[in-house]
Amino acid sequence: MTEIRHIVFDIGKVLVHYDPDIPFSRLIPDATERKWFFDNVCTSAWNLEQDRGRTWEEAESLLIAEHPDHAENIRNFRRHWHEMAPHAYEDSVALLEGLIDDGHDVTLLTNWASDTFREARARFPFLEKPRGVTVSGDIGLIKPDRAIYDHHVASFGLDPAASLFIDDSQKNVDGAKAAGWQAVLFTDTGTLKADLERFGIAA
Template sequence: MSIVDIRHIVFDIGKVLIHYDPHIPYSRIIPDEAERSWFFANVCTHDWNIEQDRGRSWEEAEALLIQDHPEREEQIRAFRRHWHEMVPHAYLETVELMERLIAEGRDVTMLTNFASDTFREAQKRFPFLTLPRGVTVSGDVGLIKPDIEIYRTHARSFGLEPAATVFIDDSLANVEGARAAGWHAIHFTDAQRLRADLAAYGVQPLAGLHGMATAEASVAQP
């Protein structure tokens, strides 16, 4: 990859900066693995949950499922009630890398598929989510990745030049969405690979700028 002039770095959040796994509380709520798999495939599905990321209220979302699955009401309501258990910890190496970029004066923002209320909850639990210059939350703008309009909205909101922007996301579909918007993009797998991918773009943060937010992230509790 040839070195380009990257002036804007945009981070996804879930599975890049913080861990997310709805099976954590549901392994207790629905202990039987086969039943739990059925529940996520037929009741609280990915497609159902993504609409909260698009801005639908939890009240409406729960009502829709309870209407079709009244016998599952408590399990349905448990999704929001136990959401905090689904995000148990930060990815400290990635957080530290982001902190270093910010400490060096680089322009760092975030673009995330996240329900509005759970994102504000996450910011309280993980203070490093307040460090970048700003964030576009899908639930706030009514758009979700990989819709090209959310990338354009983010670029307009923060004055980003697409050709000078690199986006980091764990979802290949979201990476392709960023590229369709004219951004450079990195498919995140782990912090070590991310450092190498950023270096290929000429972005090599210095070592030794470990910030307090990383230390706080390591002790964030539900």
């Protein structure tokens, strides 16, 4: 096994909680209606295009043209975004900071819209502690596309085989492996500590 010299964290659902249901359980109280809205209007695929760099203005106008009766809640998705990311996971953040304090090279690689990431960075100061971050919305590339992993490697001078990627999405973990990285699926901090120890990293 190649010695790990670089540790790369995803952010959403690994370090910071994310759940659109938090504001929308209030905005659309009926669970069936809310599910329909997320399945048919503000879908994951629609939101992913903002992670790829599409502006919210364009995203909203496209969707409102298709679903004019839902215009207010389409706008509410961005308007209430701050409620969707209410807190960090303290145990994950403590692990991240411990790795940095121990001298490990830690960077971040996230699918995140540019403007909402800037908000998150202002709210969660620990996001400044790693050596750097690749934000999908800033570069027009998203996980699990090979290009975003290659971009991160080039930006931060990483050796892919000596890089360990941590993400809560199996397809993003698989994407990292296809790009020549080591990678593990994040489920909880205890499991992550065991994974790191398996790679020879005390956490």
